[in-house]
Amino acid sequence: MFFAACMACRHDLPQSCGAPGSLAGDPKAMAAATAAEGRTASFSSTSSAEDDRSERRDRLRSLVHKFTSDALLGVNCTVVDQEQQGAKTEAVYKLDHSVSWLRCCSRSTGAVVAGVLLHSINRLDAFAQLPGDEKEELLELLGPSDCARCVSLGSEQKSRKDLEPKRPTLPVRVLLLLEDSQEVERFITCVEILRLYAAMAAGVDDAAAACAAAAASGELIVVLDFDRTITASFTPDGQRVTSAHGVLEVAKVLSESFRSKTKELFGKYYPIEIDASMSIPEKIPIMSEWYAQVHALMLKEFVTRENIASAVSSCPTICLREGMLELLRCHKAEPAIPVLIMSAGLGDVIEEFLRQTLPFSLASTTLVVSNRMVFDEGEGGRLVDFSEPLLHMFNKSFAFWPEDARALAVGKKRCLLPVGLTTWLEQCGDGLGDCTMVDGLDVETLKVGFLNEKIEERLQQFREGFDVVVTGDGPVPEVCMRAIGASAAGISQQN
Known part of the structure; x- marks a missing residue:
C-alpha cells in the first residue's frame, strides 16, 4: 500500500x-x-x-x-x-x-x-x-x-x-x-x-505499469464515482461541493415543500444508512424505500431538461477535482480506454455537468451508469418517471451494470478504480471491505481512495482498503496518469 x-x-x-x-x-x-x-x-x-x-x-x-x-x-x-x-x-x-x-x-x-x-x-x-x-x-x-x-x-x-x-x-x-x-x-x-x-511503492508502480500495458492492448477499463471523486469535496473558497442530487435544489428548481419533505426523510433514513449494527442486506430495502419516496416527491415537481441545464450552469458550488480533466481525456487514447461513471445520483445532471464543463465531447466508450430521468415530450417535456432498477449506495456493483456497460468490459483484464470518501462510507461503513463497484468483474484492480475529510478517523481504513490514498481533497494522483499513460501519450493536447 x-x-x-x-x-x-x-x-x-x-x-x-x-x-x-x-x-x-x-x-x-x-x-x-x-x-x-x-x-x-x-x-x-x-x-x-x-x-x-x-x-x-x-x-x-x-x-x-x-x-x-x-x-x-x-x-x-x-x-x-x-x-x-x-x-x-x-x-x-x-x-x-x-x-x-x-x-x-x-x-x-x-x-x-x-x-x-x-x-x-x-x-x-x-x-x-x-x-x-x-x-x-x-x-x-x-x-x-x-x-x-x-x-x-x-x-x-x-x-x-x-x-x-x-x-x-x-x-x-x-x-x-x-x-x-x-x-x-x-x-x-x-x-x-x-x-x-x-x-x-514499487507494488503500486508495478500495478500502474500493468494498467498502462493493458491500456495499450485495449484491456483496461476505468470505473469511478461522480460525487467527491470526479468532483472535488470543497470549492476553492471552502464551500462544500454540491452533489448531483443537490444541484436542482441549489438552483431552486425544486419547491420549498420538496426540500422540506426530503429533509424530513433524510432525518429518518440517514441514521439507518450509517448504522454500523445493521448489515448491508438489511439496509438495501430500506434505502430503496428512501430513494423511491424522494423520486415520488420529485415527480410532483415540474422538472424539464431545460431546468437541468439551467441549474447546472448557475450552480456555483460544483467543480471538477484538480487533474480529473486530464484523466477523463483517456477516452481519446488509441485504443480507447472505456470510462464508466457509476453514481447513485441523477445521471441526467451528471451528463449535463460534464457537457458544460469539459472542453471536449465524451466518446461512446464513456458511459454514465446512474438513475435516469424519463421525460414526456407531450407534456411540455416534464419529468414523469425514473429508470429501473433504482440505483442507490448499496447496489452500485457489476450486477447492476446495463448491457452497454457490460459490453465495454468484455476482454478487460485491469481496472483503475478511483473512489471518494462518500462511496467508501456508504458501501463499507466501519468495515474494511473493498468498494463494490467492480464486484463481479474479473479484473485486477488498482484502487485509489480520495479521503476528503474525517482524515484521522478514517485513514487506517483507507490505508488497508486502497493501494493509493489521497487526503485533504487533493488532486488526482500522478499514479493514475501513469496507469493510463501507455496509450494516453499525446492525448493531453487533443480537444
Missing part, C-alpha cells in the same frame, strides 16, 4: 523513531537509518517470507510518517525566478496530497508558483555542488549570502500548456532560498528520504 497523505518536511525526527538521541536533528544519520530500512523493505533477498517483507515496509512507512508528521503546514522559503532577473516570491514548500508533487505556494495568495514531480527529480544540489558556470551565474544574480542558502531542483518533467483555466504552467527547474545553509542540508536530506520512501 502506498500511503499518499499530505506531508511536508519538518526535518527533525522524533526521538521515539530511532535510537535514543542518535537521529534527531542529524540529517545524515536520518538518511542512513531510513536508507537501511528502505533497502531491507524493498530489496531484501535474504528473507522469502512475505510477512517479514511486509513488516519491514511497515517500519519504513512508520519512520517516514513520524519524520514528517509535524509539518502539515509546510516550511517557509523564497522562490527565485531566474527568467525574471531573480524576482523573488515568499512561499511555503510542501508535498501535495498525492505525494507526487513538491509544490511552492505563495504566502500572500496561496497560488502555486513552482513545483516539481517528486519521482522525476534528477537534480538536487546545494550551491557548493553546482558546476562552476552555474555558480558564477547565481553569484551575479543573488550575491554570496543568498547563494549560501539556495538549493536547485531539476526535473525530467516537461513544461506543457495548461489544460485547465487558472492553473499555472510550472517550471522544470526550481531555485529556492531557505533559512540558512543547515536548512539546505536538511531539505536535501528530506527530499532524498521521501524519494526513497516513494520507491517503497
